[in-house]
Amino acid sequence: MSKNLLSIAILILAMGIVFVNVWKPSQADGEKDLPKEEAFRGSEEIPGASFSKVKEGRPAPDFELTTLDGETIKLSDYKGKKVILNFWATWCPPCKAEMPHMQNFYEENNNKGIEVLTVNLTNIDKGEENIKTFVKEYGLTFPIPLDENGLIGPQYQAFTIPTSYIIDSNGMITKKIVGPMDEAMMKNLTNNIK
Structure with a gap:
């Protein structure tokens, strides 16, 4: 049974x-x-990260941050220039590998209408003094906005770092890159936009 x-x-x-x-x-x-x-x-939304707003072909959302040098900058201040917007942290090995390429690219192109903004994810980094030491050690001269409250990184979906966005002179996102870039890649990505 x-x-x-x-x-x-x-x-x-x-x-x-x-x-x-x-x-x-x-x-x-x-x-x-x-x-x-x-x-x-409706289920795509994560607090602080609107996936529908930050993607290729859309305007880059504006933000205001204070740089490591104490200057307040807004992304919209760079309208009219091509921008490489990069998210990084000092403890990230691929970020460390990418920074010399960023610096060389910046030195060769900052007077040609191309800006490099490297947003440090300060809320998950090891403190401002460590960031200053890193910048000095790598000889970085481009603006380094500090995301101290951890709002801009998630908004720009910088869940894996480095994450970079190529923004054209009209403020439109033309490409998202997850992972490190070298100078040739930066040149290729910025040459192909207006």
Whole structure:
């Protein structure tokens, strides 16, 4: 008798699995007539990070930060120039490898209408003194805004660092790069935009 009960239980379980996988419930009230992409969009949002606003082909969201030198800058101050917007931290090995390339590129191109802004993710770094030591050690001369409150990095989806954005002279994001770049890559990416 127990073999029969076990067989019946397995059969009912199997039918339940098939039913759940085949049965398609009617759409929820809030999702009627929406394509699947539209219905999913609401779950993309992470507090402080609007994925729909920060992507290629969209305007780069403006922000205001204080640089390591104490100067207040806004991304919109650089409208009219091409911008490499980079997110990094001192403890990040790929960031360390990328910085000499950033510096060389900056020296060769800052008077040609191209700006390099390297936003330090200060809220996850090892303190301002460590950042100053790093900057001195690597001889960095480009502006280094400090994301002390940890708001701009997530907004720009800098979840893996380095993360960089190429922004054209109209303030539009033309490319997102996750991982380190070298000078040739920076030159290629900035040559191909207006």
